[in-house]
Amino acid sequence: MRDTAEIFGENVFSLSVMKERLPKETFKEVKAAIDNGKRLPEDAAGVVANEMKQWAIEKGATHYTHWFQPMTGITSEKHDSFINPADDGNIILRFSGKELTQGEPDASSFPSGGLRATFEARGYTAWDPTSYAFIKEGVLCIPTAFCSYGGEALDKKIPLLRSMEALNKQALRVLKLFGNEDVTSVKTTVGPEQEYFLIDEKGYNARRDLIYTGRTLFGAPPPKGQQMEDHYFGVIKPRVQAFMKDLNDELWKLGIMATTEHNEVAPSQHELAPIFATTNIATDHNQLTMEIMKKVAQKHGLVCLLHEKPFAGVNGSGKHNNWSMSTDTGANLLEPGDTPYENAQFLLFLTAVIKAVDDYQDLMRISVASAGNDHRLGANEAPPAVISIFLGSELNDILEAIEKDEPYGAKEKELLKVGVHVLPKFPKDSTDRNRTSPFAFTGNKFEFRMLGSAASVALPNTVLNTAVAESLKQFADKLEGASDFTTALHDLIKEEIKAHKRIIFNGNGYDDAWIEEAARRGLSNLRTTPDAVAHYLDPKNVALFTSHKVYSEIEMQSRHEVFLEKYTKLIDIEAKTMLEMAKQDILPAVSAYSSELASNLMAKQEILGSAPSFEEETLKEISNDLASAYDAYKALESAVEKSSSIDDLVAKADFFKDDILSSMTSLRESCDKLETETAADYWPFPTYGDLLFAVR
Ligand code: ADP
Ligand code: MG
Numbered sequence: 001m002r003d004t005a006e007i008f009g010e011n012v013f014s015l016s017v018m019k020e021r022l023p024k025e026t027f028k029e030v031k032a033a034i035d036n037g038k039r040l041p042e043d044a045a046g047v048v049a050n051e052m053k054q055w056a057i058e059k060g061a062t063h064y065t066h067w068f069q070p071m072t073g074i075t076s077e078k079h080d081s082f083i084n085p086a087d088d089g090n091i092i093l094r095f096s097g098k099e100l101t102q103g104e105p106d107a108s109s110f111p112s113g114g115l116r117a118t119f120e121a122r123g124y125t126a127w128d129p130t131s132y133a134f135i136k137e138g139v140l141c142i143p144t145a146f147c148s149y150g151g152e153a154l155d156k157k158i159p160l161l162r163s164m165e166a167l168n169k170q171a172l173r174v175l176k177l178f179g180n181e182d183v184t185s186v187k188t189t190v191g192p193e194q195e196y197f198l199i200d201e202k203g204y205n206a207r208r209d210l211i212y213t214g215r216t217l218f219g220a221p222p223p224k225g226q227q228m229e230d231h232y233f234g235v236i237k238p239r240v241q242a243f244m245k246d247l248n249d250e251l252w253k254l255g256i257m258a259t260t261e262h263n264e265v266a267p268s269q270h271e272l273a274p275i276f277a278t279t280n281i282a283t284d285h286n287q288l289t290m291e292i293m294k295k296v297a298q299k300h301g302l303v304c305l306l307h308e309k310p311f312a313g314v315n316g317s318g319k320h321n322n323w324s325m326s327t328d329t330g331a332n333l334l335e336p337g338d339t340p341y342e343n344a345q346f347l348l349f350l351t352a353v354i355k356a357v358d359d360y361q362d363l364m365r366i367s368v369a370s371a372g373n374d375h376r377l378g379a380n381e382a383p384p385a386v387i388s389i390f391l392g393s394e395l396n397d398i399l400e401a402i403e404k405d406e407p408y409g410a411k412e413k414e415l416l417k418v419g420v421h422v423l424p425k426f427p428k429d430s431t432d433r434n435r436t437s438p439f440a441f442t443g444n445k446f447e448f449r450m451l452g453s454a455a456s457v458a459l460p461n462t463v464l465n466t467a468v469a470e471s472l473k474q475f476a477d478k479l480e481g482a483s484d485f486t487t488a489l490h491d492l493i494k495e496e497i498k499a500h501k502r503i504i505f506n507g508n509g510y511d512d513a514w515i516e517e518a519a520r521r522g523l524s525n526l527r528t529t530p531d532a533v534a535h536y537l538d539p540k541n542v543a544l545f546t547s548h549k550v551y552s553e554i555e556m557q558s559r560h561e562v563f564l565e566k567y568t569k570l571i572d573i574e575a576k577t578m579l580e581m582a583k584q585d586i587l588p589a590v591s592a593y594s595s596e597l598a599s600n601l602m603a604k605q606e607i608l609g610s611a612p613s614f615e616e617e618t619l620k621e622i623s624n625d626l627a628s629a630y631d632a633y634k635a636l637e638s639a640v641e642k643s644s645s646i647d648d649l650v651a652k653a654d655f656f657k658d659d660i661l662s663s664m665t666s667l668r669e670s671c672d673k674l675e676t677e678t679a680a681d682y683w684p685f686p687t688y689g690d691l692l693f694a695v696r
Helices: 015-021 024-036 042-058 097-101 157-177 201-205 208-213 238-253 279-299 340-359 361-366 393-404 458-480 485-503 512-520 529-533 539-547 553-608 614-643 649-677 688-692
Strands: 063-067 083-085 091-093 123-127 133-136 139-148 186-200 258-263 269-274 302-305 318-327 439-441 446-452
Touching: 015 024, 015 042, 024 042, 042 097, 042 139, 097 123, 139 157, 157 186, 157 279, 157 318, 157 340, 157 458, 186 201, 186 279, 186 458, 186 688, 201 208, 201 302, 201 688, 208 553, 238 258, 238 269, 238 279, 269 279, 279 302, 279 458, 318 458, 340 361, 340 458, 340 485, 361 446, 361 458, 361 529, 361 539, 393 485, 446 458, 458 485, 458 539, 529 553, 529 649, 539 553, 553 614, 553 649, 614 649
Parallel strands: 063 139
Antiparallel strands: 083 091, 123 139, 133 139, 186 269, 186 302, 186 318, 258 269, 318 446, 439 446
16 A cells, blocks of 8 residues: 555646756746746747656556636546657657647637637647646646637636736735735635535436436425434445545545545535645646546446535535635735734735625626526525625724724723734634635635535636735725825725725624625625626626736627526526426326326225225325426426527526526426325336435
């Protein structure tokens, strides 16, 4: 058995591998490319490519691929082998600098939201040296960015990298004001906690809804769900434990620091958290984690469900995005610190985040919007669709004291002056108790909890980074010209708290009273994806992204289209799957059972006369319910037909949201009722109970 330290990162062409294998000069050039975003010279790229190939072949790789993240939200790869014909008829294994740095996948089948029509269809991938190459199943994967020949981003990576650059630029301006001359870069960091369900593959294979859509579209609630609260942090079952061990090994080999694992609230639900990393690497790693989870599950006869709401009535799955900002000198900018100077700097960065989240609530909501996540946001267990920030009472009191020019704490005589006074210590755990807040300060980072389990973390972080960059820009603009920095800083923080305190809410976010209170405060409550996405192209949002060069206006328009397209396509598949299952499985099964009831009833009546019987009463009930289910079926069928004639994307998305989804709900309700009335032997697929409690 090899130990963890030995296998960790063994499939990654990491900095230390490069240091060991590359000529000194080349390594320096690679390092400069990574640290300062410098382009790698062509000859250096050739040297790196050759060594990378050699390393990959030693590890058994035969192919390479440019690994990228198109707007589908999943990763893409097209494998090419290293094989090249040699003059003597044999082969040689080759991998050139050009093949490393640039690829040309056929872009025409990836979503582009109209960019394809406007620009050339061809797209290309370009090596992103800030994320290391790795080997996955015998293939050397090179993390790349994907764009059109006009330079428009066709992926999730380019805007993310641009947003990190925007934040870096503005954060450095602010840090200079505090005299941090030695800091040369600020990067955002992310630790995404990933929730998922693990079910037995037999149950999965018997359900077309799971196969086609990743979630159950039918299913009556089982007698036991999560009401006993016996699963959260419960003992991990041996089969799950074996899966987790394998998963950790596979992730560690890829240099992914998977560290925490536990059972979640719902039966069959679990969580995995890595140690945080720089945002673009964390994003790559999270994509890989989701992929590897599915593959490892398969080896154990299990299926990993990453859908946000695979089962109605029990918790859905999210992804907590822990986020902070770090300097290259090792300082976490959301760490309060001990001196007045450190405290003041902390308070300014904290205020920047508060302002960013308040100013761009709509974008934050949009960044987590999807048909799947709509089932979660606003549902019982999840943060509501309203965005608010939890700070914890101590920090809240400090900000209030600053805002109102009041003394802080019982013993303090003096007013709290930013940059002069040391902040009173606030215990870290006091900030971490609120589990209902969509955006919570947890001691030295913020935790954005609205993300859905299936989605890439790229967009939420792109939004967060850019919005915070904008706050910092405005702060730097004001403070750079100030004659008395400390006073200007104090006044700025005070003003900003006053302007944005409506976004701070330390109470229970699941309370209905909060939704009313939020409306009074003027906070936005965008309940569905179409409601949210309608604000994507609002002038203030276009101004934000274009001014920080994160998206061009055309890129935003294309993404707006992709959002709506994805939403309608997904629900369209769900609706059609329901129609198929109802017509081919459920209605025939119920009909067969009814006819058995009917023939039993007739036989019985011949002998016993017409005494009230199980058969008679059930038959009456079931016949009624079968008729309503069939009505619901026909209603959904005609709604789906109608939807296909709507061309306008916005109108189409609204139709899916308002008409199709409600027809789907009606069909489900009547079929779920039939499930409770039909003999188990007749029911055509595994029930919720079968699915949720099969893994032991
Ligand atoms: P919990 O949320 O259960 O209290 P932790 O606070 O230990 O757990 O961390 C949860 C996640 O937050 C982990 O993935 C961790 O690596 C990440 N994290 C911790 N510090 C930071 C940071 N400075 N930036 C981003 N993520 C962080
Ligand atoms: Mg957490």
